[in-house]
Amino acid sequence: MAKSVLTPQAADFPRWYQDVVAKAEMADNGPVRGTMVIRPYGYSIWERMQREMDDRIKAAGAKNAYFPLFIPESYLTREAEHVEGFSPELAVVTHAGGKDLEEPVVVRPTSETVIGEFMAKWINSYRDLPLLLNQWANVVRWELRPRVFLRTSEFLWQEGHTAHATKKDAAEYAARIHRDAYEDFMVNILAMPVIRGRKTKAERFAGAINTLALEAMMRDGKALQMGTSHELGQNFANAFGIKYLSAEGQQETCWTASWGTSTRMIGGLIMTHGDDNGLRIPPPLAPIQALVMVVKDGDGVSEAARTLTDELLAAGVRAELDDRTDTAFGRRAVDAELKGIPIRIEVGPRDIAEGKVTLARRIAGGKEPVALGEATALVQRALDDDHQALYDEALAFRDAKTVDVTTIDEAREAAQTGFARIPWATLGVEGEKKLAEAAITVRCLVRPDGEIPESDDEEGAIAVVARAY
């Protein structure tokens, strides 16, 4: 491959990220500070992520609905911690329809409040529970230090909101989404290893009694929170009057939960699998899995390339023909690498004369001539292997950069390059504050066996600490 068009990761990781987002045509910055434009290639990846996540959410029994963008300011103030957490980030509409509004409305930063209001209307009896809702929407949180996909003033997400009869039901459902929808999606679609744990009190969602998180390691050793599920206790149910008549005829207060994943995951995908030549997109997610490239036209090359593309499509491979021979082949090949297309099949006159094509693999690396008649089967096998290879590579990278430590100083040191694991009994709330001074946070608490502790104080709980996005 020719000289890279990207800043190398080792030289300047944030610059590499900016470069690859721009050169792979994933996104642009929007004209209003902190907003982004998701370009067609980036959006086609998001669409596939949405479809896969939506299938999992529906399989867990939740139904999609849509709630308004605008929320009365007074709703937010009903849950004290919630408004305190979100106030600094709110965008407020004060003028509409040619007039100043009597009550300003906020642009939703999240929808617990407005959905709480309607849960209270829709739930009457225990027969209406659980109420399992999900929404795909844009939300706004004004960002002082925006970074495309990772931290933007407007982002796209899904937010699930559920109401249950008991604390146990709410906790189980939040954990179920976390495992069966979120973790399953991240592993099997994004090819990303994730740590499932619980947030410390300091890191919880504003208004939650428990927050579960999925944390991934980026290639600069920093952590990225990929998704969260919150047990909201009865905080929002009390604030909005979400009650039900039990089978025994008693008025009871519901227990609610909420959970979300966003376009931020695209940033995580880029920073987990990308390399100095560009993106590497896991095959289940790739809009184009195999690009059939006409190197040079003539001698039946275009016809052979088209036939092969059709054969791949018929075999269920998302294949596309690139016959733009008015653009230099080298430039097209670099572009395909930048975009992380898993497989390129280069079709040229000399190869075709010998009944061959060249298979170039973005993930496994390397180029090799293969018989035209075997190309489709080889592509299918390569796509299967590539997904596992990406996952294994990311897992090995994370393991190599994760250290078990026993003191706060060691934790601070280790977090400069990766994750540190330290007993929560050693760290504690005070140690957490000390690390915060060095911009290091407790990403989550886990059990020694990798499962999620029942409480912050559970004996043996380990804190995973890191610098984070």
Added chain:
Amino acid sequence: MAKSVLTPQAADFPRWYQDVVAKAEMADNGPVRGTMVIRPYGYSIWERMQREMDDRIKAAGAKNAYFPLFIPESYLTREAEHVEGFSPELAVVTHAGGKDLEEPVVVRPTSETVIGEFMAKWINSYRDLPLLLNQWANVVRWELRPRVFLRTSEFLWQEGHTAHATKKDAAEYAARIHRDAYEDFMVNILAMPVIRGRKTKAERFAGAINTLALEAMMRDGKALQMGTSHELGQNFANAFGIKYLSAEGQQETCWTASWGTSTRMIGGLIMTHGDDNGLRIPPPLAPIQALVMVVKDGDGVSEAARTLTDELLAAGVRAELDDRTDTAFGRRAVDAELKGIPIRIEVGPRDIAEGKVTLARRIAGGKEPVALGEATALVQRALDDDHQALYDEALAFRDAKTVDVTTIDEAREAAQTGFARIPWATLGVEGEKKLAEAAITVRCLVRPDGEIPESDDEEGAIAVVARAY
């Protein structure tokens, strides 16, 4: 069926509409004036509409992208007609992140301006054309007289935005989307007859040189605009500098087009097919096509119902089992009628003993016992017939309420109950103004053969006039 729970259409059509939207659990009014909550049943219909429309848009070569919700106020003022048209409806954010903003930002009422800005960045040469973009998003237009789905301060839609090398290319693409995506979707999925025509100058989109519309007749004889495609000429290309280098090496200005359909179509669907018992959902759109209802449990009824449901699902029918026998059967049946589920299959102990079930058809009407073994095949046939029946009924209704007239007075008279067709040469701009005093508008201009005139002044053009939503 028991006494209807809805206000009859003939008694009070707007009240019937409100009733059916509420009772079928389609939507609620949001807490901020003019906003709406789309409930899970309504949203499941919208999801299916999105999927079908999206497939057609992609088949026409457009790609999805996402542009920001917030637009700098200064963008809107760059196209004079555009800002004049939208100013009274804008919602403005003046305060964000705890501070007053230096430049207020508007919440997008439509995205021609911000997309124009990025088209100018992305288009360099004729090779980049046509640029065919589409976006699924929420938009905000402050409404003084809101009505759920039909006219809401926030609504969901798709907006296509395309840039072309020539006026002819732009016109042809706008017409192609109008016919191959929009009309095809409305006829084959919504089962709605639509009139394809061009808007008069008075009714055009703010900033367009030509607007094509699709107009449908509601069951109260009023018109509903279901979708529009606009030729924007070089108005936005000039305002935002959308230029390209031609094959001959000349700098040229692009020609742009835009086109949109929205959640308003759900209102159109309801008011086209609904009757005094509730909704009637065309089978291609119905989230549940066949509801298998356990009338009363016992004697293997539940097992038989479950087996039949599985058989229907295996045959590709969207079937659902209703075994909520703790709710009265009558109430469940009324609910299924309200929701417009095309087919109910009632399974009771006496029927099952005779190897039968009862087929109740929402669209064709009537109930009949059928052999259990034949039920699946009969359901499949019924679903096919139902779609055509709904379309035919709506077309016959529209034809019966459409009158050819030769004077403005006759047009005014006929528009009290339906559509009037009057030669544009007779009506003209002056006649259009007179009708406007009686709240009657020219919905569109058509040729005698039903095709779209090339210009407002084309000889023989007929104006279709009506009261409208």
